[in-house]
Amino acid sequence: QQQVKQSPQSLIVQKGGISIINCAYENTxxxxxxxxxxxxxxxxxxxxxxxxxVSEKKEGRFTISFNKSAKQFSLHxxxxxxxxxxxxxxxxxxxxSARQLTFGSGTQLTVLP
Amino acid sequence: xxxxxxxxxxxxxxxxxxxxxxxxxxSGDLSVYWYQQSLDQxxxxxxxxxxxxxxxxxxxxxxFSAQQFPDLHSELNLSSLELGDSALYFCASSLRTVxxxxxxxxxxxxxx
Numbered sequence: 001q002q003q004v005k006q007s008p009q010s011l012i013v014q015k016g017g018i019s020i021i022n023c024a025y026e027n028t029x030x031x032x033x034x035x036x037x038x039x040x041x042x043x044x045x046x047x048x049x050x051x052x053x054v055s056e057k058k059e060g061r062f063t064i065s066f067n068k069s070a071k072q073f074s075l076h077x078x079x080x081x082x083x084x085x086x087x088x089x090x091x092x093x094x095x096x097s098a099r100q101l102t103f104g105s106g107t108q109l110t111v112l113p
Numbered sequence: 114x115x116x117x118x119x120x121x122x123x124x125x126x127x128x129x130x131x132x133x134x135x136x137x138x139x140s141g142d143l144s145v146y147w148y149q150q151s152l153d154q155x156x157x158x159x160x161x162x163x164x165x166x167x168x169x170x171x172x173x174x175x176x177f178s179a180q181q182f183p184d185l186h187s188e189l190n191l192s193s194l195e196l197g198d199s200a201l202y203f204c205a206s207s208l209r210t211v212x213x214x215x216x217x218x219x220x221x222x223x224x225x
Binding site: 032034041042043044045046049089091095096099100101102103104105106 | 115117144146155156157158161168169171203205207211213214215216217218219
């Protein structure tokens with residue numbers, strides 16, 4: 001059974017601060033580690049993703065840090081902005097033809113102006 | 114805009130009824146996925162189709178069924194509806210099974 005534990009459930013950050021969301025997993029076969037961002041009334045959208053051959057990936061203000069031995073990966077949002085207020089999901093998966101994403105429970109991020 | 118179109122946006126129906134949700138994937142995408150999002154269960158994978166064939170099945174109830182048509186659009190059929198089926202139903206598509214997923218904006222189903 002694939003288990004994914006995401007924390008925290010909610011996060012409130014001041015504008016300009018750093019937001020950190022964590023995802024712990026059980027299945028060592030996972031080989032793709034994405035974060036999705038969801039705004040109210042919209043579907044999730046891929047934000048950033050990493051493969052296990054690297055420990056960190058940065059795209060603008062968003063960074064994924066990956067710790068294979070700890071079976072954890074995290075999303076860091078630098079210089080957080082009110083427009084980043086959304087729900088974030090991790091959804092690690094095993095590449096293959098039968099694609100069953102297991103989404104984390106979500107983190108509701110609120111960035112205060 | 115993800116390019117994935119879901120209709121209808123909202124659906125209100127009574128218990129015991131049957132509804133059909135429709136999804137048009139992004140142009141060229143061969144894979145379609147259905148997800149259910151509820152407050153207590155989060156995002157749950159239901160089923161995946163690739164070029165018309167079922168590829169993976171998740172926590173999909175026997176009362177639910179889906180199919181992908183030759184033009185690649187997909188329909189999710191929900192029957193004998195119960196109050197607990199009230200949720201957001203999302204469709205996603207990808208070019209191949211290893212490509213990024215693109216989600217539609219969902220159909221909000223309310224069963225009364």
